Amino acid sequence: MNIFRLAGDMSHLLSVILLLLKIRTTKSCAGISLKTQELYVVVFLARYLNLFTRYYSFYNTVMKLVFIATSVCIVWYMRFHKVVKQTYNKDLDTFRHYVVIPPCFLLALLVHHEFTVMEVLWTFSLYLEAVAILPQLILLQRTRNIDNLTGNYIFLLGAYRALYLLNWIYRFFMEKAQARWISWISGLVQTALYADFFYYYIKSWKNNEKLKLPA
Amino acid sequence: INADTLKDEL
DSSP: OOHHHHHHHHHHHHHHHHHHHHHHHHOOOTTOOHHHHHHHHHHHHHHGGGGTTOOOOHHHHHHHHHHHHHHHHHHHHHHHOTTGGGGOOTTTOOOOGGGGHHHHHHHHHHSOSSOSHHHHHHHHHHHHHHHHTHHHHHHHHHOSSOOHHHHHHHHHHHHHHHHHHHHHHHHHHHSOOOOOHHHHHHHHHHHHTTHHHHHHHHHHHHTTOOOOOOO | OOTTTTTTOO
């Protein structure tokens, strides 16, 4: 495992820990999109089915279980915790997330490496993950006061994607890995969606100002 | 590296 991959995974892990910490300590999920979190549950369940079919490493297995468990846990808090659920910005989180699921699945049926259940589900999870951040970015744009934890959460999530791109470049050249266009392109699209956010995040950080996105 | 490249990723 190379340094980019490890840093990417740690960034992803940290983002989830940060989000759970925000929810548990402040008893608030203000600014967080339930739609995005629900899409992540679908992404992880579809992708990590290979948990049962193939063993890669202890690290791999533990991380998969952590990502499934934490994503379900976050959705549970936002939907059912009697205090937390009242802080959810339901009226602002209006992206109809279920409409992106069928097109992603259809695309996976059409464009994949191998026509097997596992491979199509794996591919579906890549396509869905690429767009899963959209409801969150839209909610963020509508939020007047973005708290630091929410901003940092999204930054870490974006950093994870950017580091994975570097990881693929590294693997392609150093490990002579074969081209994996499906992963690369969906990963590239996913990372590109964060570009605008990154721009304002870094700008606010440099100017020591509170993060604010233009309406 | 075999066809499962990148499948060890998360």
